[in-house]
Amino acid sequence: MFTWYKRGTPIERRTFWGCFAGWGLDALDVQMFTLAIPAIIAAYGIDHTQAGAISAVTLISSALGGWLAGALSDKFGRVRTLQITILWFSAFTFLCAFAQTFPQLLVLKALQGFGFGGEWAAGAVLMAETIRPENRGKAMGAVQSAWAVGWGGAVLLYAAAFTWLPADTAWRVMFGVGLLPAILVLYVRRNLREPARIASDSNEPKVSMWRQVTQVFQPRVLKTTIIGAVLGTGAHGGYYAIMTWLPTFLSKERHLSVLNTGGYLAVVIIAFWCGCMASAYLLDRIGRRRNVALFAFCCIVTVLAYVMLPLSNLQMLVLGFPLGFFAAGIPASLGALFNELYPAEMRGTGVGFCYNFGRIASAGFPVLVGYMSHSMSLGSAIGIDAAIAYGLAMVAVLLLPETRGKLLRPTSPEQALEPINDAELALNRARSQR
Template structure:
């Protein structure tokens, strides 16, 4: 057994190809990889539904941009709490069981959104949905991070992250189809009702995926040692790491939420695009997101975690300002969508692996869950603040300003954190 406590098949000593890491993992590791990737894709599908229907709800219900921003923000705050709780649960009841519970939760409450009769009911259902979608990321990221060997961890976790873009793209397709076939007052409900589909995925996870060996070793050790507690992430030896990692996630998520929460509304209201036009622009952003996830997954192992974060933060900083502030033609705007998605989403590919490597196994779920989700909680205020600010200044200007500050925080936090590329995990 290797130092990480994970069993692997024999590896070839020849020069590795780009996909050799996948061919060399065993059957259980592949099942884990696909369960995490599909789970994250379904998470992305359900989560992104709201941004597509907000313009329709503004038209049908007469809600303001500030009220729309409150739905975004309350969902993200709930997801932060859900992600933190899921991290603690994953250390207590297991990574796989926590993954199952979180998927069931976000699927059910997304489905419930489709029955909302007014703004208040949608706000409550969507907020409750947030608990599940935040928890799914934490459970899945810890699970895949512990299964894959150190030299390939960044690639594997990053490829799992790319599932988000696939889910986002699926929502865009469903949106285009439903809003073409149905009147708006029925189409938005049908979109949310389809959010129940991920619940079926839990059956697959329950039958085929097991907790990582390194986690089971850590739980076995707790029988003879003191049990772990989530507050250990605030102990003197871990506190500074926890703070810096939280700043890193706050910056990355703040920039991402500033862009994606309001992008459809920005394109429709300020650029005057039709539904199909908006779909075309978003398709370019989503395609760029997927490519960004994949390229960043390889770069985080090749360049190292820190350099990769800085590279994608700088790219995001430049592109988002160009995308929202330049007075350019619709054609140029379309092509700028690709690098926008590439950098804004690609920055997350290394996040799961990096947080996995920063914390010991006994408190990994708690540490990873807290850092990612306290960042999410703070970043959750960005959509609300942008929505309120847009009543006084152009929406694009608010998006650009908040995103620029966010990516500056990412760069500073990355510079202060240790490099963890190639770090072996230990069962302690």
């Protein structure tokens, strides 16, 4: 499983750790809000629908930020864009700690989202162009597992803050810690390098920013873009329907204390990490399409059982593992798949659009869960919304071509100097056609 890492070049390993840390710190910042929802509701006197609106606005802004950052990475470089987005989301997460009113928090969370979405887009393309084709799925799936690491850090911070501090102070302290990711920029500047550009890129005329952003709607890639956007919608819709409201479901409907809620979440988080690693292995083993379809189907079955069956607390604890495991498989697959669908000159834009359009469309799912919970249990609302979303993802991925082993150029600077023999080229073509 980890042989690829041992055999990787120094720049491959440094890029892996830079993106791993960035994605983990993203998760720390984002998951703090989902954990703090009950305290924020109490602090501002808002209802579930308004709390869901904060999540929705953040998702929409992160989608726009990811699309824009993807285009910027095509125009100005992957590494430079990565640095800007890290600084952006760190600064606005920190400022959320000082929001005095609900509208202020809404605006600051929206601005945070721009950087959050952009960081993933720039980092995903940087990884895809740096890692060798035969290891791309394993490496990018492993990077996605950093979300579980950051999520776990958020739960530990949540448990400590709400145990030792008053609720209205605790959630502000959590957001204040969100400034920490800015330190990562120092590592990125010193250790990561821009992937080599292929020769043909330098001879192409420069395009305007508007054309750069909209080139994924060209006729030759329009079908891919539409299906990719639907896939992103299903993947994100299911995930956010579950994870935005899971802490509230456990505390309000299952009546678990702060520490017991943290215990249940710990099982889901550990399972999420395991699911990412399993998906990383399967991506290069059975292919992108089969892997996404498999995990989507398992997600539907598991989430419906988790929130709708009359389970005991122990049974919920046990079922929390497959819930987190299967929820991880789809997002762990999207980075490799979307990068392999587009040519180099629009790769960042394509990845940023498909992955992040899903965030815009899926922004309605947390709001819808909150709205539906007025007429049914919160658990039922979560289950229905998540099942619809994952069903959409399963259908969409089967309409895309299999891209496993597809050769991407440019790659890392060291690999760019290596000749590609006919046998290697034929092998990669055969894999991509399976």
